[in-house]
Amino acid sequence: MIVEGPWKERAQASTFNEREFQVCITARLVEDAKTYWVAAGGGPMYSVLLAKKLYAPNALYVTEDGIIAAEPLLPLDPVMTVVGARPSYRAVMWTTMNGVGDHCAVGYMDYGILNTLQIDPYGNINSTWVGRYPEEGRRINGPGGADTIAAQCRRVILMTDHQRRKFVPQVDFISSPGYLDGSAGARERAGLPSGTGPWAVITNWAVFDFEEETRRMRLRAIAPFVTLEQVLGEMSFEPVLAEKIETLDPPTEEEVEIFRGEMDVSGQFSGAAGDWIMREGDRWTRVEGGA
């Protein structure tokens, strides 16, 4: 899945941020000549852009405001990842939210990539409420366009931080659908199109897919700078374990150079969260990072 590829032959970065690592791993998963719906930009968009530069030149992405296959003028201003002139630059089409929603509903979106706040073993996503809805707790953003992406894209890739509070046995609120209760046909019974659903989860530490029979999250690979114990220790539920847990390659110098030089120029992305990892020989050391 993500162990073989051109990056193997490239020089590895000796210092990188965990968020950068997460983007690089996601980029390596991007399939050439496929169409990605990356919600409203951010990590998902940067992953596809990085992939286009290095591994999948003909991969294309759309955003929920109807920008189709842009070649954005980077870097983007803060939060201006949609509608604006720079993210819209050199698109092949400008349409609308219903426009891209139709493209997705009829099956032209091969993949969706989503940032998620809280996730359960079946890939259900909470981005609405932390606590007991609606009496007690904290309001978050709401699904945005993620509900449609999670419901209708053929394969959905979920990006999230590797923390206990994010991997929970049951989300406080299902904002966007995974495999729901995990039973066979649960999505179809709820009115969602068949042949869709979560396909992978990528964190700053690990990569998961979903076991076909059980539709449960399955650990496939971990970062070289963490142990299996650490990975499982930062999850509030026990994922299925693949027969062989692969070890992911660290970012290449090429990957981080392009990401820092063209995308995360102000460092606000890697600066916002995630520790820094440094390598000396075979030793990895972690430096507290983030805001």
Next chain:
Amino acid sequence: MIVEGPWKERAQASTFNEREFQVCITARLVEDAKTYWVAAGGGPMYSVLLAKKLYAPNALYVTEDGIIAAEPLLPLDPVMTVVGARPSYRAVMWTTMNGVGDHCAVGYMDYGILNTLQIDPYGNINSTWVGRYPEEGRRINGPGGADTIAAQCRRVILMTDHQRRKFVPQVDFISSPGYLDGSAGARERAGLPSGTGPWAVITNWAVFDFEEETRRMRLRAIAPFVTLEQVLGEMSFEPVLAEKIETLDPPTEEEVEIFRGEMDVSGQFSGAAGDWIMREGDRWTRVEGGA
């Protein structure tokens, strides 16, 4: 309704075609600053255009291909009343069939004007089949966009030739809805928007409206060159008679000049059907016309 107006003060034409008369009468009914859906052009479109020149400068019309408020480059080529560059000329918007359908469905079409082939006392229209559907008889064109216009425009004006075979007690096939069986709320029960329906019928001989209580066609006025007996004699059903049957004014010289000079330049419209009427003093004589 159509007896008072500026045309009263204008010089009357001494020779005109019945089809021209019908268009002039329709033009006099056009309200200023209202929006008309004229299906795919023809007599309905010419009526609004004539009205814009003489009586209702701010009346506007749309066609079913989504041409909004054009100022067409006249004359038009045969059948090229839609989509083409000349009918589209100087529109304020070009949209699509669903586009203009939406504009109508939400209530922005004040009036619809339709050519009709066969019509019954409740303004139901047949443009699909003459005879016993579908075993015996003759196929015609089908509703085109008329079904939507008849169903959703606030007021619908129907243009038809004054002939026995066209005014029938019951149409062979309801292609576009009038007041259906004439019962109160029949249109709403069939799923059509309330506050809509046939409003007037204009032939080459007479003008009808619809009696509010019964929703039946009511004769309001007749041409100066026919008698009440002739009018009723060319109908296969008995319309309601208004308390006072008005007499319509013949076309003005101005009306026919503009119509012949700018719209029906090749004469194909008036040439296609309709007799010619000549006036000598108070005497009207009829000359067989048409194809």
Next chain:
Amino acid sequence: MEEAVDRYVADGDYIVWECNYLQRGPSALLREVIRQRKQRLWVCGKFSWVLVAMLVEAGCCDRADMGFFIGGAAMNRAILEGRLAIYEYSNVVMTARLRAGAMGASFIPIRSLGGTDNFKHSGAKLIEDPYTGDPTVIVPALNPDVALIHVHQADVHGNARIFGAGISDVESALASRKVVLSAEEIVDIEDIRHNPGLTKIPYYAVDAVVHAPFGAYPGECPGHYASDTQHVVEVFGALFGDRLGEYVEKWVYGVSSENEMLERQVGFARLKSLEERATVREGFRP
């Protein structure tokens, strides 16, 4: 052209075309469909003037959703002899059905068709509005097997521009399983990227792009050429005079290809004059 029709239009397909034989329609593609003698097509007969009759007379079509077409003797025979089955809708209802198909929905509520005899001879249903309880008409989504669309400009990937009013180009492109475009002009994707706002159909909806100058002949392609009035009169004459067979023989079977038809039967001088008659270009040329 030949290859695209051969590869993407199959016997028994449900076929939709945009606009019609006289107005920015895929006239060349449809003549090629007849030339290849496709069978048992089910056609979307919205806003379609002479095309349905041509296909029926040529023996390509045995089912039609209506719409609008000019009847005539050929059509009448086919219906009465049971060679043509017709389902009754209307132009706007058919484009609503295509919109439902383009939305990935299986049906769509509409505010017309109710109470008519079309309703009785169509797939429409009268249901209780699940919210208001009011009587509501719904029609089934239409997802054709193949859509044939003539566009002003397209790149080789299928990103397409259409100028002027239209019927349901975008809906048909999204609703249909296979999409074949004929384009007056092929433009570079760089050109497309310079003005993404002009793109109406995205590449991923398109299976084939055919470069077809005068692809709408004898119809008009607004901004490029006017309709061939003489030819328009000829085809209507054939329709009403029950000589459609002769018309098809002459203009379709009588030539081996569309290029040959334009070269030999229309000729450069005539085509040039049609271009010259297209004096209104504003808004139709980027």
Next chain:
Amino acid sequence: MEEAVDRYVADGDYIVWECNYLQRGPSALLREVIRQRKQRLWVCGKFSWVLVAMLVEAGCCDRADMGFFIGGAAMNRAILEGRLAIYEYSNVVMTARLRAGAMGASFIPIRSLGGTDNFKHSGAKLIEDPYTGDPTVIVPALNPDVALIHVHQADVHGNARIFGAGISDVESALASRKVVLSAEEIVDIEDIRHNPGLTKIPYYAVDAVVHAPFGAYPGECPGHYASDTQHVVEVFGALFGDRLGEYVEKWVYGVSSENEMLERQVGFARLKSLEERATVREGFRP
């Protein structure tokens, strides 16, 4: 501006705006709504970043259909104290509801929302598809009382042009009972008639047109000016730092009008620099 908001935005109205405070949204109109201290608004909270929180904190809004907005402390208080009721949808579901409203339908089938907790706290229903019998999600049409839309160009009649990607400008304009446009530029109807293909919203859907240069400030109006990054950071800081009250005090109540805000608090030099940062104009300027 003052008159349009006073006349067309009423207390208790359901209000929809297009895009948002940072991206070609009617920011000026919405500040004026706050300035006039409108009450009990029910808002369409799709794709809306900071706007819902601003309206809630200013006491203008007590109901919201979600969508997407940035939460934050102010919003949280309002919810827990029962000052704000929220109905749970998603961005695309809200635009689907607006599309149904623009179609004159009372509901529309969709392929998402099912199985989520949004579904349970929304107006959605799960019905049996009347044709296939499959479980199908439907949502009620949305027909707002008033729509506020910022456009690149409009004539005085309301024929409007919008360039670039967008959310649901056309759907909102058609679905809403009252429509107020703010336009960067007022163009002559002659200009509109020269290229009807550029018109997105027709005159008959529009009730008022306000000429509002920089009407999207602090947001970007693509092709005209960039977003004011400094201001964007300020408003997000206020949102996350629970100082939205101060922000509203300074930028809305603190000035008598939008013009005064632009003149006094932003200033010509800053506005000029935002224009200069809008280096990409291709496709945004006809």
